[in-house]
Amino acid sequence: MMVGAENVPAAERLDRTVLPIRQPKLPAITALDARNVAAPPRFEISAPRGAPNVLILLIDDLGFGMSSVFGGPIRMPTAERLAANGLRYNHFHTTALCSPTRTALLSGRNHHMNNMGGITEIATAFPGNTGQRPNEVAPLAEMLRLNGYSTGFFGKNHETATWEVSPSGPTDRWPTRSGFDKFYGFIGGETNQWSPLVYDGLTQVELPQDSNYHFMNDMTNQAIHWMRSQKSLTPDKPFFIYFAPGATHAPHHVPKEWIAKYKGQFDGGWDRFREETLARQIKLGVVPEGTALAPKPEAIKDWDKLTADERKLFTRQMEIFAGFGEYTDSEIGRLLRALEETGQMNDTLIFYILGDNGTSAEGGPNGLFNEYTYFNHVPESVESILQHFDELGGPMSYNHMAAGWAVAGDTPFAWTKQVASNFGGTRNGLVIHWPKGISSRGELRSQFHHVIDVTPTVLEAAKLPEPKVVNGSKQEPIEGVSMVYSFEDANAKGRHHVQYFEIMGNRGIYADGWLAGTVHRAPWEYEPRRTLVDDKWELYDARTDFSLVNDLAGKNPAKLKQLQDLFLKEAVKYRVLPIDDRLLERLNPATAGRPDLMAGRTSLTVYEGMKGMSENVFINTKNRSHSITASVEIPEGGADGVLLAQAGRFGGWSLYMKDGKPTYTYNFVGLQRFTVSSPEPLAAGTATVRYEFDYDGGGPGKGGTGRLLVNGKPVAQGRIDHTQCCVFSADEGADVGMDDGTPVSEDYKAGDNAFTGKIQRITIELAQQKLGTAAEEASGVVRRAD
DSSP states (O other): OEETOTTOGGGGGOOTTEESOOOOOOOOOOOSOGGGSOOOOOOEEOOOTTOOEEEEEEOSSOOTTTBGGGTOSBOOHHHHHHHHTSEEESSEEOOSSHHHHHHHHTTSSOGGGGTOSSOGGGOOSSTTOSSOOOTTSOOHHHHHHTTTOEEEEEEEOOOSOGGGSSTTOOOTTSGGGTTOSEEEEEOSSOOOTTSOOOEETTEEOOOOOOTTOOHHHHHHHHHHHHHHHHHHHOTTSOEEEEEEOSTTSSSOOOOHHHHHTTTTTTTTHHHHHHHHHHHHHHHHTSSOTTOOOOOOOTTSOOGGGSOHHHHHHHHHHHHHHHHHHHHHHHHHHHHHHHHHHTTOGGGEEEEEEEOSSSOOOTTTTTOBSBHHHHHTTOOOOHHHHHTTGGGTTSTTOBOBOOHHHHHHHTTTSSOOTTOTTSHHHHBOEEEEEOTTTOOOOSEEEOOOEEGGGHHHHHHHHTTOOOOSEETTEEOOOOOSOOSGGGSSOTTOOOOOOEEEEEETTEEEEEETTEEEEEOOOOTTOSSOSSOTTTOOOEEEETTTOTTOOOOOTTTOHHHHHHHHHHHHHHHHHTTOOSOOOOSHHHHSHHHHTOOOTTTTOSEEEEOTTOOOBOTTTSOOOTTEEEEEEEEEEEOTTOOOEEEEEEEETTEEEEEEEETTEEEEEEEETTTEEEEEEOSSOOOSEEEEEEEEEEEOOSSTTOOEEEEEEETTEEEEEEEEOOOOSSOSOSSOOEEESSOOSSOSSTTSBTTBOBOSSEEEEEEEEEEEEOOOSHHHHTTSSOOOOO
16 A cells, blocks of 8 residues: 555554554465456555655854844845745754754754764763764654655764774764765765765765865755755655755855955954844844843954954955855755755745854964864964965865854854853754745744754654654654744744753753853863863843843852752753763773774774775874885886875875885975985886884874885985874875875875876884873874864
8 A cells, every 4th residue: 555645544544653664464365366366555655645845954153143144244145035934043052063963953852862962073981972873862864764755965964973984884873874865975074175075875976176166066966966856756755855064164165256255344353243243133133122242252352452464364264254154055045946946945844054053263363274283283373374365265275263253153142162051152043944834924933942843843844753663772752842833923932941051061051041051161272161060150041131141140049059950950861971071081082982993903904995084993193103014016117196195285194106206295284294205216016115204202293204115125214393193184084096185295186196006005003102191192182173
């Protein structure tokens, strides 16, 4: 039978609380000849009658005060059109950080219940923080797929455990094993928009060598193609598309013409930005009349006290970010036009979520030309960044903006991404659009809601029950509440009464209009301000204090104590405890307690064709002596190309052949390149090329001496003054027989550097560690949260 078809009323009586829906048992057939018996009805799962298409649009690192639809200066006409014909929510909240928000959004459960208390790179051994979504928390995509939806995911994932991102798997938590029929995107927390590492399902994509390529455009093309194909072949089958750009997360990469649209528009600086944005917010009605600006954090300088060079650089940074935001919205507009052209817009339930947390302040006081300098404790001055002024936003940069713009982008609040205790870190604009299902147009909704409310909203709109068992696993109850009650009633009483927040010690609790919380560490601070026990808590009545400027902790200690007790109760209930505010230790798998594919290993042998191996699954040569030995075959006439490379233009290393000569280049955060090269080319035949690095020791990030040997004989030696202590790249991996993505060395070109001989094997061996303390062995530096 056609389950769910309109002419089969029995379909409405199916038990959809157990997924997959069980196929009914058919009686045995006793007839010998098929001509003498009717075939049994065909069993097929269809979505309930009237179930809409679902499109979730999630922008990255865009704060409440950035987009024009919520009063910000970044023109986002697509979002504005949806809001004019739909609903705007001005009390919608995220978790304050990337991976936690995304898992909560796509499951309807709090981020710790997804084991995603932080980003995947800082997972620990504690429940709530393991980085692996449990089987008891089925994702929304799987619920919909098993109920007859087609499901597609385009863009940023960052929900797969770091040690599972390798050919060895397991792939259980990759998108195509998490309910999505189609995935086209990147796995980590950020990507080079000009040269990303992209997967189609489980397979790495070979990108075109096109100077105009940009991932935002590519992922939009892919989403449009998939949607059109799905509706062409199965027009009556609803789809679920999760469209999650890497924009506007760093690096801020955008075509120059979009940057030019904002030239001179931020010359007034971030203080004027905040004032003008608040005025527009009040005029739009997304912020109440009389709302005051929360004071900036002390670390953010007043604009009128900056130097001329600082103002020149900082205004350019915001022009780039704004162009990135508008460009992203325009690409989303292309996707929506395709929906209209295929006749799907009227019955597509759209959630346009303007940020997965507040704007990122992780660029620090000056912003960055190369974000990886921050990861490796290499300071960038305003003067040094200005040397690359014209490159910012383009393929030769990996840029971020100054923290002052992040605070401005979260107007009218004080704080930013990572600060889960303040609405600046958690409040994001939401637009909901569904012409067939919502008759209200252009209205505002002010009920408190959270990303965990999206999944139950989708289920109710699709007439689907909350599943109790999925793929044999009894499910944790959905913790969000549906927002459908608010669709037609602006004055409906809110149903989301209590919500905890916690990210690496920054924590808070919302309860029926009250907010209590503590800023345990600012995004630009490496150490907590106090111990967890000694944290200073603040108390706000958010019903009358929209921007959180009147701290009532001293005036109402009883209420504060009540909320602190409630936080602890919720923290126990949702696996938040113990709170882990460590940074250094959580970056090191050994001290964090998470799995490590290279744990205990001092050597790794790789083979030709292995590529895209991230730092989390590749042997770690940083901060220690090591060797790289390549067994190769050289054809007559010699060979050129890359033997083994890790990362790319913004930091990494490469062992390669140039003009037939063995060569090693160490690229120190894109600022300096150190090269050791043989004076003679290799002769035809088999050969062994070996690179040895003798690390100076004495702490992380020190230099050393590099040596090249051919068939056991030394041929070249050179000094490498500095090395990267902590990270090479978030998205560019190690490649054998090529340097995929951006090139480590300018001695060869991107996309045209494959080794022209034959590689038998390459072995990387680690020598005895020369670091001193356990902290140094853990890499000795704090990495930015993505």
